[in-house]
Amino acid sequence: MTAPSKVVQLPTSDRTPRTPPRIAWAVAAVGVVLGLAIWLIGLPDDVTWFGSTMSDLSLPAGLIVALLFGWIGFSLASARASWRVVDLVVAGVLGVAGGLLFAVWNANYAVISGPLGATPAIALLGGAWLLPGVLGALVIRRPGAAVLVEVVAAVVEGLIGSQWGFTVVWYGLLEGLGAEIVFALLLYRRFGLPTAMLSGAVAGLIIAPVDLVLSYAAQTAGWKLGYVVCLVISGAVLAGVGAWAITRGLARTGALAPLASGRSARRV
Amino acid sequence: MTVISLQRSHFDATAPLARANPVAKLVASTVIAFGLLLSVDVVTAGTALVLELLVLPLAGLTLVALLRRSVVVLLGAVPAGVAAVLFGVDSGATLLDLGPISITEGSLASGVAISLRILAIGLPGIILLSTTDPTDLADGLAQVLRLPSRVTLAALAATRLLGVMAADWRSMSLARRARGLGGDGPVGAVRAAAGQVFALLVLAIRRSTVLATTMESRGFGTDQPRTWARESRLHWVDVVVVLGSVVLIAVAIAAGVAAGTWHLLLT
Numbered sequence: 001m002t003a004p005s006k007v008v009q010l011p012t013s014d015r016t017p018r019t020p021p022r023i024a025w026a027v028a029a030v031g032v033v034l035g036l037a038i039w040l041i042g043l044p045d046d047v048t049w050f051g052s053t054m055s056d057l058s059l060p061a062g063l064i065v066a067l068l069f070g071w072i073g074f075s076l077a078s079a080r081a082s083w084r085v086v087d088l089v090v091a092g093v094l095g096v097a098g099g100l101l102f103a104v105w106n107a108n109y110a111v112i113s114g115p116l117g118a119t120p121a122i123a124l125l126g127g128a129w130l131l132p133g134v135l136g137a138l139v140i141r142r143p144g145a146a147v148l149v150e151v152v153a154a155v156v157e158g159l160i161g162s163q164w165g166f167t168v169v170w171y172g173l174l175e176g177l178g179a180e181i182v183f184a185l186l187l188y189r190r191f192g193l194p195t196a197m198l199s200g201a202v203a204g205l206i207i208a209p210v211d212l213v214l215s216y217a218a219q220t221a222g223w224k225l226g227y228v229v230c231l232v233i234s235g236a237v238l239a240g241v242g243a244w245a246i247t248r249g250l251a252r253t254g255a256l257a258p259l260a261s262g263r264s265a266r267r268v
Numbered sequence: 269m270t271v272i273s274l275q276r277s278h279f280d281a282t283a284p285l286a287r288a289n290p291v292a293k294l295v296a297s298t299v300i301a302f303g304l305l306l307s308v309d310v311v312t313a314g315t316a317l318v319l320e321l322l323v324l325p326l327a328g329l330t331l332v333a334l335l336r337r338s339v340v341v342l343l344g345a346v347p348a349g350v351a352a353v354l355f356g357v358d359s360g361a362t363l364l365d366l367g368p369i370s371i372t373e374g375s376l377a378s379g380v381a382i383s384l385r386i387l388a389i390g391l392p393g394i395i396l397l398s399t400t401d402p403t404d405l406a407d408g409l410a411q412v413l414r415l416p417s418r419v420t421l422a423a424l425a426a427t428r429l430l431g432v433m434a435a436d437w438r439s440m441s442l443a444r445r446a447r448g449l450g451g452d453g454p455v456g457a458v459r460a461a462a463g464q465v466f467a468l469l470v471l472a473i474r475r476s477t478v479l480a481t482t483m484e485s486r487g488f489g490t491d492q493p494r495t496w497a498r499e500s501r502l503h504w505v506d507v508v509v510v511l512g513s514v515v516l517i518a519v520a521i522a523a524g525v526a527a528g529t530w531h532l533l534l535t
Contacts, residue, residue: 085484097433217382
């Protein structure tokens with residue numbers, strides 16, 4: 001004699017954005033126009049900063065402006081589902097797991113990267129550092145999940161100790177933002193394989209210049225281009241496909257049931 | 269595989285740097301890292317590294333703890349430098365020529381500079397983070413930097429599951445052993461390890477959803493303003509730590525500029 005199970009109504013606010021999408025597109029368009037203008041017109045030649053002319057910084061400055069505007073616009077327009085405690089704690093645990101992954105990866109990095117030597121193909125291993133962010137966004141499906149999970153992973157990595165010291169935390173922030181922007185642009189509505197791959201690829205694209213400045217500043221231009229391509233591929237495959245496969249596996253076990261990703265998982 | 273424990277017993281908690289607020293340490297190591305990121309040259313990185321080694325006794329780290337952590341940094345610093353020496357942009361007199369691989373005075377200098385810089389960036393990170401307890405860090409982030417307390421404390425709760433995860437891993441290894449699994453060669457070992465990692469992740473997520481329910485039942489996560497059991501404040505030590513990092517990086521950059529080796533990376 002069991003009581004009839006009660007149908008739980010999901011809160012409808014999960015799906016209602018605060019701002020209509022066309023405003024987001026307008027804000028993003030303004031950003032792109034501004035970014036293009038900065039790039040095409042160029043920053044002044046006659047102003048020098050630490051010995052480099054401002055005009056050298058036109059492209060990165062334009063990119064940053066466009067990304068920033070797009071980010072603000074689309075996060076305004078996205079479905080602003082609020083974070084529950086379970087989302088926060090699971091994000092933390094995914095971050096800790098990611099930090100452990102980093103620690104194991106870092107400890108074995110010299111051995112794994114040995115055969116690749118000093119070729120740009122070494123970037124093919126870089127995707128592993130982008131995985132927790134994509135995984136967090138896929139599992140938790142809340143705005144900022146990729147950033148939070150990746151940053152927690154980086155902090156744990158720093159606490160355990162890494163060859164890059166405390167800079168890993170700032171790396172983590174950038175990697176998380178790179179993965180996040182793709183989910184934001186899709187208004188946090190697409191969590192499939194293509195989105196995951198794109199997210200990993202964009203994270204790779206954003207982190208590659210930082211790697212080149214920090215670790216490989218002395219390499220030739222061709223080497224650097226190869227590095228960027230390899231890191232984008234690695235981000236799409238290792239981080240994108242990897243995180244997607246892990247999320248699908250987790251959903252099958254039922255462990256994600258209390259989360260947004262578990263609710264939409266197909267019953268087997 | 270060993271899971272590294274975050275237990276801190278390898279440093280003197282009364283040492284000046286260990287007593288400083290984690291937020292001050294965070295700011296200090298960031299200042300040094302960003303200053304060093306601006307240029308790759310032997311003099312700036314070398315000066316910073318020497319100054320850091322002079323400050324080291326203030327951290328109260330035992331030599332064993334320091335060496336254990338430095339090994340990881342050295343593992344990263346040496347290959348990056350070697351890569352620059354062998355494949356970097358060539359300039360100056362050629363020292364060795366083997367087809368695509370060539371060592372010149374220019375690439376040798378930049379290789380040494382890159383290795384020194386990774387060490388100089390890594391050392392403050394090692395000192396500061398290995399003398400910081402995660403709980404103090406979370407307290408500092410939430411109270412001093414005013415990061416959202418809900419997010420910070422949930423992340424802290426998750427880091428506390430680290431020890432439990434290590435125990436889970438051991439139990440699973442023993443269970444697999446008892447069931448007679450394993451011994452299928454290297455490919456089988458990798459597959460078994462991957463399966464065990466996945467099982468650990470499932471276990472951790474299930475545990476954290478239970479933990480979240482428990483925390484909510486005790487009033488965590490409401491909109492009410494919260495109180496703190498451990499107050500995190502800034503003291504004069506923290507001001508000295510931050511100012512010290514500014515002075516350190518200023519001296520290092522001044523040395524580089526004076527020696528004429530300093531030049532901004534973006535050029």
